[in-house]
Amino acid sequence: MIFLLRIQFLKLKNWLTRSTTGETLKTGGFALLGLLFLVLLYFGFVRVLSALRAVEIIGALLLLKILSMAFLTTFFMIVFSSALAAFTTLFFARDLSMLIHTPLPHRTLFFFKSLETAVFSSWMVMVALVPFLGAYGRVTGQGAGFYFLLMGLGIPFAWTASALGIGLSMTLMSVFPARRVREVMLTLAILIGTGLFLWARWAAPARFVRADNLEVIIQYIAQLEAPTAPYLPSWWMSLAVSSYAAGRLGEVLSYGALLGAVAVAAGALLVAFGERAYYSGWAAAQEGGRRRTVTPLGREWRWIPRFFSTRVRALLGKDFAIFRRDSNQWSQLLMLMSIVAVYLISIRKLPLDTPYLRGLVSFLNIGMVGFVLASVALRFVFPEISLEGRAWWVLRAAPMSLWSVLGGKFLSGFLPLSVVGVVLVWVSNAFLHVDPFVVWLSNGTVFVMAGALAGMGVGFGALFPRFNLENIAQIQTSAGGMIYMVAALFYVGLTLSLEAVIMRLYYYSRVAGRSLWSWEPVVLVGAALLVVNLVAVAGPLLMGKAHLERADI
C-alpha cells in the first residue's frame, strides 16, 4: 500500500517540479481565476444565507433545509461520479495489467484503486461545496473549530458516497457477463435517472419555495422540519454541522461517530466484496469482444449535408460514429437527459402567480439554460480534442490546418448544443407562458450562447488536452475542465447581467404603459455582447491552437 501511495506521491512531485515556467504560469493563472470564482460564490451565498437566517421563527429551519439539500446533492454526485469512474480505474486502467502481475495482494491493489477513485471523483464536488459551507460558517458566526470539524467529517462522508458508487460498479460488473459494458452503462444510467428522481423527491426544491401554496404555516414548518433522506450520511452530516453551529456538542459527537462508523463499515464491506469479486471481474473485462458493423463502402457519411467540405464531413462522420459506439458517451447522455427532465418538471411546478415573478423567472431561465449548456459542453465538447487520444497523430499528419480540426470539433459541438438549448428554452418558456419578446430574446441569446460555449469548450479542450486519459469523467474533472467551467459560468453570468438592462427597459415600458426605450443602452449592450462573445470564443481557440502546435504529442 505504501509502495502504491509512493508512486502517486512521485507522480505529483514530478508534475509539480518538472512543469515549465509557462505551464506553471498558465496553471497558476487559471487556478487564480478559479479561486476568484469561488470567492464570488462565497459572497453570493453569504447574502442568500443571511437573508434566509433573518426570516423570523423559521430562519434556523430554512438553513438546515438548505444545508441538507446541499449535502444530499453532493452525496448523489459523488456516488454517481465514483460509479462511472470506477469502471475505468478498476477494470480498464492501463497500469492495471502491470500492477496485477506484481506480487501485490489483489486486496491491496483493489483498496488502493478504490481510494484513487474516491479522491479524484470527489475532490471537485467537495471543493464546490467550500464557498457554501464557508458562507454558512460566517452567517452562523463560527470559528476555526467549525472548519476543522468539516474537514474531519467531510472525509468519511465523501468516502462512504464513493464506496457506495464503487460497490455499484462492482455489482454491475459481477452481474453482467464479461465485457458487457454497454449493458452495464445502460443500467447505470437508468439507476442515475432513478437517483435524480429520488433526489428531486427528497430534496423537494419546488415544495420548499411554495410557502404561499401551503394552506397553513404549520404545514410549511412541518415540511421544513421533516428530515431530508434521514437514512443517508448527508442528513447526519447536516445535523452534525447544524448541531455544532447551535453549540450542541453531544449531538455533534454522536452524528460524527455515526458517520465515521458507517465509513469504516462501508470500507470493510467494499474490501470484502473486492476480495471475492475483483480479480474475476478484471479478468473478464480483458476478454475482447468482436463487433461487426457493415456500411456499404462510400456511404459512411452520406447523411452529412454536402455543403460541408469533404474533410469536415469525414471529421463529423468519424466523431458521430465513435460517439454512438462509445458506451461511456451515451451513459453521459442519458444522465444529461434526466437532469433536463428534472429541470423542466421543476419549472412547470413553480408557483408563478404574478407577472413580475413570471418575468423574473423567465429571464433567470436564460441563465439556467446557459448553465445547462455549459454543463453539456463540459461533458461533450470540452473532451473532444482529448478523446482523439493517441490517434491524434492521424489528424496532425493529414494535410489540413489545425483550424479545420478545431472547426470540425466546433461544428460537432455547436449543432447539438444549439438544438438542446433552443428546445430547452422553448419548452420552459411554454411552461412559463412568457411574452413573445422574452421568447425571441431568450431563443436568440441561447443560440449565441451555444456557439460561444462550443467555441470555449473546443478552445479550452485544446489548451488543456489530456490525450493519455482513458475516461471522459477524468477529462471533465481535470484542472482544465474546472477552468473551462469557471470561464463558461462567468460568460453566462456576464451575458445575463448585460441583458438585464434590456429586460428592465422592456418591463418598465410595460408597467409604465409607454415606450421607455432609447437607442443608447441597446447599442451599448449590443456592442458589449459582441465583444464578450468574440473574446469568449476567439481567446480560448487561439490559445488552444497555439498550444497544440507547440505540444509534442
Add this chain to the structure above:
Amino acid sequence: MIKTEGLLKKFQDVVAVDRLDLEVPAGEIFGFLGPNGAGKTTTVKLLTGLLKPTAGRSWIGGIDVQRDPRGAKKIMGLVPDQPYVYPHLTGKEFLRFVGDLYDVDPRRQIKRIPELLRMFELEDMGDELVESYSHGMRQKLVLAGVLLHEPKVLFLDEPMVGLDPKSARLVKDIFQELSKGGVTIFMCTHVLEIAEKLCHRIGIVEKGRMTRIGTVEELRSQSQRAGSLEDVFLRLTGGDEYRALLKYLAE
C-alpha cells in the same frame, strides 16, 4: 526529395535533434538507425510537421515543411511507431476517413480500399471495429491507410514491429516496389537485418547528431571492421559495452 538544413529541436535544455543536415534523393530507401532516445522519432515528427523545429529548415519534394505544411503533408505518408487508431471505427471506416482527409477521389477510394485490405489480408476484418484488431493488424491497417493516397515520400517509424514473418516479407516487398516506382522511404528501425537488406543508405544518429552516413559497405569501412551491420552499428555507437552487460548477467 527529403532535405534538411541545420534542423534543431530542443526540449527546454535537452537537445533532441542537433543541427541535422540531410539529403535523400527520390526513390531511395534511407535507414535511420540509432540507440534508444537518440532522436529518431523526434526527427520523423519534425519532418512530417508534427513538431515545429527550434531552428533550421526542411523540405519534402521541394516544399518547405514549415512554410507550407499542408502542401508537404499532401505528398507524404506516416506510419508511427505505435499504430494507434480509433478503436470505435471499423477498418473500412478508418480507411475512408483517411482517404477523405487526404482528398482522395471517393470513386478511387471505393476501388482501392478493398484491394488494400485484400493485399494486407484484412478483408475479413474490414467491417470489424479496430478495438478487436491485434497489434500487427493495426500496423497493417495504418500501412494500408498510408498507401491509399499514394504518397511520394513515406516516413516509417519501426514499421516491422508486431508483424508476423509473412506480413513482414510482404511489407518489405511493397517498400521495394514503391522505391522502384520513385517513392522515397525514410525508415527508422531497430531490426538491423532489414536495414541491411532493404536500405540503399543508412544514417546513424547518436544523442541527436548524425554521426555516420553511407551505404552498408561505406559504414563497414568507416568502422574498420568487417561483419554484419549489427557489428558495425555496435562498434559505431560505442555499443561494445554490451559485453560488460553479458558479463554482469553471467555473474
